[in-house]
Amino acid sequence: MSSMTNMKQMEQKLQKADRKQSRLYLFCNFMALMIISAYSALMLSPTVQKVFPKGGDSAKQMYMIFVMTLVGCVVFTIYALGLFFRHKSGQLGILMALGASRRRLAPGLYREVIFLSGVSAIAGTAAGFPFVQVIWQSFRLFLVDSSDMVLTFDFRCLFVSLLFLFFVVGFACLTAWRYLKKTNIMEVIREEHINEPVKEPGRWCGPVGVLVLLAGAVMGYQAPGAWHAWFSAYPPAWAGVFYAPVFPGLYMVMLHTVVHGWKSHRKNPYKNIISRSMMKFQGRQTVNNMLVITLLVAGGCFAVFYVPINAISALISYASQPFDYFYNYQADQKAPEREEVEALGREYGLSFKDWKACEYVTLGIGGNAVIEEEDGRSYHIEYVEMKSEAIVFSEDAYRELTGQEVDVEPGTYFNLTNEEESTLFTNESARGFTNMVTRTQLATRFAGYLHFDLLVDLNRDCCVLDNEDYALISEGLTDDWRGYFVRFNVDGEDSYPFANAFYHRFVSSFDASCERPSYYDRVQKIQENEAGKVYWGDTDDMTTISYDMSDSFMFRNFWVYQPDFRILNQNDYARNMGVMFMMFLFIFLVCMITAMVVCYTRCQSIAINNRYIFDDLKKLGASPAFLDREVRSQCGSVFKVPSLVGTSAMFLLFSMILYANDGRIIGTEWAAIGACLCITAAIGGVIYTVYRFAVKVIKGQLGIIYVRK
Amino acid sequence: MLYVKELYKSYETGKNKYEVLKGIDFHVPLGEFVAVMGPSGSGKTTLLNCISCYIPFDKGNIRLGGMELAGMNEDELARVRNTKIGFVFQDFMLLDGLTVRENILVPRIVQGEVEQEAEKLADQLAAMFGIVPILNKYPAEISGGEKQRAAVARSLINNPLIILADEPTGNLDSKSSRAVIETFIHAKQKMDATIFMVTHDSFSASFCDRVILLKDGSIYRQLEKREERSVFQDRLLDAIKEMSE
Numbered sequence: 001m002s003s004m005t006n007m008k009q010m011e012q013k014l015q016k017a018d019r020k021q022s023r024l025y026l027f028c029n030f031m032a033l034m035i036i037s038a039y040s041a042l043m044l045s046p047t048v049q050k051v052f053p054k055g056g057d058s059a060k061q062m063y064m065i066f067v068m069t070l071v072g073c074v075v076f077t078i079y080a081l082g083l084f085f086r087h088k089s090g091q092l093g094i095l096m097a098l099g100a101s102r103r104r105l106a107p108g109l110y111r112e113v114i115f116l117s118g119v120s121a122i123a124g125t126a127a128g129f130p131f132v133q134v135i136w137q138s139f140r141l142f143l144v145d146s147s148d149m150v151l152t153f154d155f156r157c158l159f160v161s162l163l164f165l166f167f168v169v170g171f172a173c174l175t176a177w178r179y180l181k182k183t184n185i186m187e188v189i190r191e192e193h194i195n196e197p198v199k200e201p202g203r204w205c206g207p208v209g210v211l212v213l214l215a216g217a218v219m220g221y222q223a224p225g226a227w228h229a230w231f232s233a234y235p236p237a238w239a240g241v242f243y244a245p246v247f248p249g250l251y252m253v254m255l256h257t258v259v260h261g262w263k264s265h266r267k268n269p270y271k272n273i274i275s276r277s278m279m280k281f282q283g284r285q286t287v288n289n290m291l292v293i294t295l296l297v298a299g300g301c302f303a304v305f306y307v308p309i310n311a312i313s314a315l316i317s318y319a320s321q322p323f324d325y326f327y328n329y330q331a332d333q334k335a336p337e338r339e340e341v342e343a344l345g346r347e348y349g350l351s352f353k354d355w356k357a358c359e360y361v362t363l364g365i366g367g368n369a370v371i372e373e374e375d376g377r378s379y380h381i382e383y384v385e386m387k388s389e390a391i392v393f394s395e396d397a398y399r400e401l402t403g404q405e406v407d408v409e410p411g412t413y414f415n416l417t418n419e420e421e422s423t424l425f426t427n428e429s430a431r432g433f434t435n436m437v438t439r440t441q442l443a444t445r446f447a448g449y450l451h452f453d454l455l456v457d458l459n460r461d462c463c464v465l466d467n468e469d470y471a472l473i474s475e476g477l478t479d480d481w482r483g484y485f486v487r488f489n490v491d492g493e494d495s496y497p498f499a500n501a502f503y504h505r506f507v508s509s510f511d512a513s514c515e516r517p518s519y520y521d522r523v524q525k526i527q528e529n530e531a532g533k534v535y536w537g538d539t540d541d542m543t544t545i546s547y548d549m550s551d552s553f554m555f556r557n558f559w560v561y562q563p564d565f566r567i568l569n570q571n572d573y574a575r576n577m578g579v580m581f582m583m584f585l586f587i588f589l590v591c592m593i594t595a596m597v598v599c600y601t602r603c604q605s606i607a608i609n610n611r612y613i614f615d616d617l618k619k620l621g622a623s624p625a626f627l628d629r630e631v632r633s634q635c636g637s638v639f640k641v642p643s644l645v646g647t648s649a650m651f652l653l654f655s656m657i658l659y660a661n662d663g664r665i666i667g668t669e670w671a672a673i674g675a676c677l678c679i680t681a682a683i684g685g686v687i688y689t690v691y692r693f694a695v696k697v698i699k700g701q702l703g704i705i706y707v708r709k
Numbered sequence: 710m711l712y713v714k715e716l717y718k719s720y721e722t723g724k725n726k727y728e729v730l731k732g733i734d735f736h737v738p739l740g741e742f743v744a745v746m747g748p749s750g751s752g753k754t755t756l757l758n759c760i761s762c763y764i765p766f767d768k769g770n771i772r773l774g775g776m777e778l779a780g781m782n783e784d785e786l787a788r789v790r791n792t793k794i795g796f797v798f799q800d801f802m803l804l805d806g807l808t809v810r811e812n813i814l815v816p817r818i819v820q821g822e823v824e825q826e827a828e829k830l831a832d833q834l835a836a837m838f839g840i841v842p843i844l845n846k847y848p849a850e851i852s853g854g855e856k857q858r859a860a861v862a863r864s865l866i867n868n869p870l871i872i873l874a875d876e877p878t879g880n881l882d883s884k885s886s887r888a889v890i891e892t893f894i895h896a897k898q899k900m901d902a903t904i905f906m907v908t909h910d911s912f913s914a915s916f917c918d919r920v921i922l923l924k925d926g927s928i929y930r931q932l933e934k935r936e937e938r939s940v941f942q943d944r945l946l947d948a949i950k951e952m953s954e
Contacts, residue, residue: 004811005823017806094802097763098863099791100819101784183783185763189802 007100011108014091021087022116024604028080029120029168030127031597032073033161035590037128039066040160042136042586046152051553051579058580061306065299065587069594070164072292076598077168079289081175083605084116086192092179093189102180109176117172121165128161129153135589139582146575148553149582198283200259201252209252216245217649221656233378247291250645254290257641258283274617274630282609289602290642293595297646300591301683303584305654308675311573311581313668317453318569322403323354323487324494326454327506327563331359332479335509341502345490348498355488358397361474362481364434364523365390365461367427385441386434389523390427390461393485394470401485402452408466412447416455416462420666427461436523438476442469454487454564459518480513499568506563507550517545517558553579592683595642596690603635603694607701614702624706631698639691647680710903711737711760711871716769718755729755730766731926737871742897742904744914746945747923748953753907754875756923760905761794761873762786774870791819795864795902799876801856803848803863809855810835810844813863820867827866834862837899838892854885861892865900872896874906878913890916911949915942924952 004010015022042048043066052059088109095105136151182188220243227235256262329335336344338355345352364386371382393401395408408414413433417426428446435441444465455462465473474482516537525535549555556562556576574581614627622630654676658669665673699706718730729752737743745753759766762778771778773793781789790796795816803812810831817827835841838858843851851859857877864872874893878886890913896902906917914920915938922929929952934941 004807004814004818006821007818010807010811010815010818013811014804014806091804094804095815095819096787097761097790097796097798097802098816098819099787099789099794099867101787103784104787104819183765186758 007104007108011112015112018087018091021084024601025080025084025116026120028597028601029077029117030124031594032077032080033121033124033164033168034127034131035594036070036073036164037125037157037161038132038135039069039128039587039590040157041128041153042132042151042583044154044157044160046154047148047150048579048583049154051148052583058306061302062583062587065303065591068295068299069587069591072296072594072598073164074167075288075292076594076601078171079285079598080601081117081172082285083601083608085175085179087608089179089188089191093185093191096185096188106176106180109180110173113172113176114169117169121168125158125161125165132586135586136582139578139585143585144574144578144582146553146578147549147551148575148579198255198259198287201255203256203260205252206256206260206262209249209256211249212245212252213249213649216243216247216249217653217656219243219245221653221660231378232380236377250291250294251287253645254287254294254641255283257290257637258286261637262641274613282605285605286602286638289598290638293598293602293638293642294646294649296591296595296598297643297683297687298650300588300595301647301650301680302653303587303591304679304683305650305676306584307581308679309654309658309672310577312672312675314573315570316668316671318566318573321454321564321566323454323564324489324566325499325502325563326485326487327561327565328360328483328485329506329510329561330480330514331482331484333510333514335484336502336505340505341488344502344505345498348495348501350495350498351491352488353491355486356400357484357486358393358401360391360393360397360483360485361470361477362389362436362483362522363392363473364388364436365427365463366430366432366434367461368429383429383431385432386523386527387427387430388460388521390430390433390463391455391458392433392470392473393462393464394467395464396467397470398450398464401487402455404450404452406450406464408464408469409447410466410469411444412466413444414447414450414464416452416464417449418453418456419451420664421449421451427463430461430463433463433465433473434523435473435475435477436481436526437478440473440476442473444469459560460521494567496567496571499565499571503563503565503568504550507547507559510547510561514561515545515547516560517554518560518562519558520560551575553577592686595646596687599639599642599687599690600694602638603698604701606631606634606638607698611702614704624704627702627704628699628706631702631704632695635691635695635698639687639694643684643687647683651676651680710739710774711905712770712772713756713760714770714772716756716759716766716771718752718759718764718766729926730759733769733923733926733928735921735928735931737903737905739870739903740897740901741919742893742917743906744917744920745905745907745923746909746911746914746920746949747929750925751923752926753923757873757875757905757907761796762790791816792867793870795867795869795872797857797860797864797872797874797877799879801848801853801860801880803856803859805848808845808847809840809851809859812848812859813866815863816867831862831866834865835859837895838862839888852885853881854888857881857885857889858892861889861896865896865902868900869902871903871905874904874908876907876909878908878910883912886910886913911942911945914945915939920945922948922952 004013043062052062092105092109133151136149140149179188220240223239223242224235227233227239338357342352365388366383366385367387368381369384369387370379372379395406398404399406406414413430415426415428426449430444430446432444433442442465450464520537525537528535545555545559553576556572614630617627617630655665655673658665658673713733713735716730716733717728719726719728721727733756745756747753755764758764760771760773769779773789776789776793778786778789803809804815807815813831813834814823814827817823832841832844835844838861840855840858840862843855843859848856861872861877872893877889881889893902893904893906894916897904906913908914915934918934920932922932930948932941932945932948936944
């Protein structure tokens with residue numbers, strides 16, 4: 001006798017029989033939710049938020065890739081749901097044909113989709129937290145650890161996950177409702193076998209797509225600069241729209257891949273006709289999936305290239321710096337004297353040589369400044385007498401400190417830049433300097449550049465004056481506007497413990513007046529206060545620097561008197577940049593995992609949708625070698641083209657950025673490009689491994705037994 | 710029993726509109742076994758799908774057992790499909806996750822609780838169509854002919870007014886086809902079933918009491934069987950030949 005006597009029992013039995021499809025849907029949803037939940041948890045965690053400067057480029061990149069991943073996951077879950085319903089519709093259609101009304105089918109169907117989508121979404125959201133913990137702790141254990149890297153969560157991130165969760169469940173219910181609403185029962189029954197062919201474009205589609213894509217990339221990249229030049233205004237947020245051609249270009253490339261492929265068919269036009277036809281008839285979904293995979297691979301590469309591009313140039317510059325220890329302090333601070341430093345060195349078995357301490361002053365410097373209009377968007381360039389702070393040396397002090405010969409004519413100044421003359425802070429337009437205590441002014445003109453890497457990137461101009469001019473303008477300055485630069489080398493091998501101890505002793509010698517970041521400008525503050533305004537640096541959170549956190553990312557990167565101790569910088573670089581680098585590494589992992597899951601699922605649907613064709617081909621006498629080639633050909637298109645486009649687009653973009661910085665690519669940048677190339681090769685290896693695995697699984701599902709020799 | 714009057718149905722593809730049924734008129738009395746034949750695209754399956762309310766039609770009337778189908782709402786149509794019509798598909802349409810017995814019982818389950826009487830009827834139908842040994846097997850484990858016989862048994866479980874069969878032998882070999890046609894004849898003889906079958910196969914059609922020939926959405930000719938089956942098949946083939954000239 002039958003154990004199944006009512007609708008509920010029948011639905012349960014059918015659901016049990018369909019567990020393979022349900023598992024695929026559960027898996028896809030779970031992965032999407034886990035990834036979004038993990039990404040938002042880390043992105044919005046206080047650990048990351050306090051390191052990524054608000055409104056900074058890195059933060060923007062992090063949010064941009066998040067949006068991309070979110071879009072990818074949305075498309076992916078919709079696709080997974082489509083796969084689930086393609087199978088389910090056959091069942092629904094049969095039951096409708098046998099007289100089950102929508103009212104009768106609705107409770108069971110809604111129960112099933114709410115259960116599947118709800119459970120997978122809740123489990124995925126919950127799994128996001130352990131997932132991010134495991135990866136982050138692995139980073140801390142195996143790669144880099146610091147006090148900055150202690151992971152804490154702000155559970156407001158759940159808001160993002162919950163929104164996505166509601167979307168997944170809501171969309172599943174909406175799809176169920178749409179199926180139940182269909183009046184053509186035959187359409188519901190045949191849904192599983194309905195193809196989604198794409199309109200066949202000409203063979204021009206791919207090459208034109210590449211051109212459109214490149215045009216979009218160049219236009220998008222150049223648009224902000226052109227906006228500045230043409231309108232003397234900050235580009236509006238919508239200027240990103242100039243990147244828009246990238247998407248149709250990408251679509252055309254993928255469409256060409258699906259419809260024509262990139263190999264010439266002239267010699268043997270029938271060679272890939274079957275696999276190409278199969279792809280064409282599921283073209284719409286294939287192209288959509290390939291677009292998502294491309295974006296995710298591109299996002300992953302963007303994130304992972306960030307690390308070598310930043311790290312290699314920094315590490316190379318540390319290695320090439322001319323002094324082991326280079327630091328400065330305000331004259332009113334009690335920084336360790338030479339005797340004290342030498343005594344500390346002896347404790348670590350070190351002796352020093354090349355010791356020099358040279359005086360400098362901080363003055364107001366004139367120059368062309370960007371003056372914002374009242375609308376806050378447009379601006380004009382205007383010369384102002386006190387543009388910002390400048391560190392100023394006499395020619396003797398500079399000669400002594402750097403060992404460089406310099407002769408400055410009275411009434412002129414030299415400006416400091418690096419060897420490549422590529423730094424942000426250079427000033428050729430100053431017509432004078434101002435003593436901020438006595439308000440005496442010294443008229444000057446630009447005489448040229450001097451090159452000394454350790455005196456650039458201080459977030460302020462650095463200049464050299466004639467000795468007499470220097471004496472004149474610095475007369476009457478109080479100690480808080482005076483200071484000393486000190487440099488020395490270790491006689492023999494340096495010691496990290498010493499550098500670390502000296503660093504902490506150095507920091508502790510400063511009082512609260514120096515607890516400020518390097519971009520805090522005292523000249524601007526005085527002017528703002530005199531005009532009855534509050535200086536932005538006194539209000540913004542970004543300026544918060546604390547002696548209590550002298551090993552934090554913020555302090556080490558932004559303290560105004562942060563010293564350059566070579567061995568300390570080299571050893572602590574990864575630790576100082578840890579949160580930022582690990583966040584980008586995490587983004588890379590998330591993007592690549594998502595991309596590979598989408599690739600694998602797409603390949604799975606090739607097996608599900610084309611099973612009949614493969615069976616027919618077998619009946620028509622196709623050899624296992626032929627079937628093997630067909631599977632490889634289709635999976636290959638799904639994996640290879642998006643990966644190739646995604647990685648090369650990002651590689652070209654980064655190369656373009658490096659080139660556009662100063663119109664050339666310098667030594668350290670070549671090294672970074674080389675590292676990116678190696679990473680690209682490694683990514684290619686991983687993708688190939690997943691591709692091999694997917695092919696193996698699909699061949700198993702289609703019953704193709706063939707081992708390539 | 711089944712009255713079809715002035716039935717029109719068209720499909721729209723993009724900007725093009727294709728008229729598939731152009732004013733079909735016919736009547737099938739209780740207990741008759743009728744076949745519809747015609748070339749591909751003549752509207753056979755569309756006609757069947759309209760009668761079974763699987764697809765909406767543009768214009769006309771379909772009356773089944775005194776009930777007018779055109780004005781019915783979704784629930785009423787579902788009830789008609791469940792209790793008044795038994796359907797046999799070309800590709801069987803059995804639910805893969807259920808055994809043959811459970812598949813036969815599906816229309817009863819859709820109706821409500823399955824009682825012992827329904828299970829007894831399922832077993833009787835299985836015995837009548839020679840599928841008792843496979844009752845506990847799943848569709849993937851049985852042959853095409855067995856699947857179709859199970860589908861015929863399913864179509865009869867609710868004692869419908871009419872069985873609508875769409876190419877029921879289309880996917881079967883000649884031996885299985887014959888077995889399926891015999892189940893229809895059995896149902897007609899033993900259960901007084903009315904059967905309306907769409908087919909391409911003149912051999913299957915030759916078992917029917919009447920054959921409606923459809924051409925370009927209209928009835929071309931109707932042939933009634935008054936002679937031996939093989940002679941009727943020859944007459945049928947001649948009519949088909951004439952129709953395609």
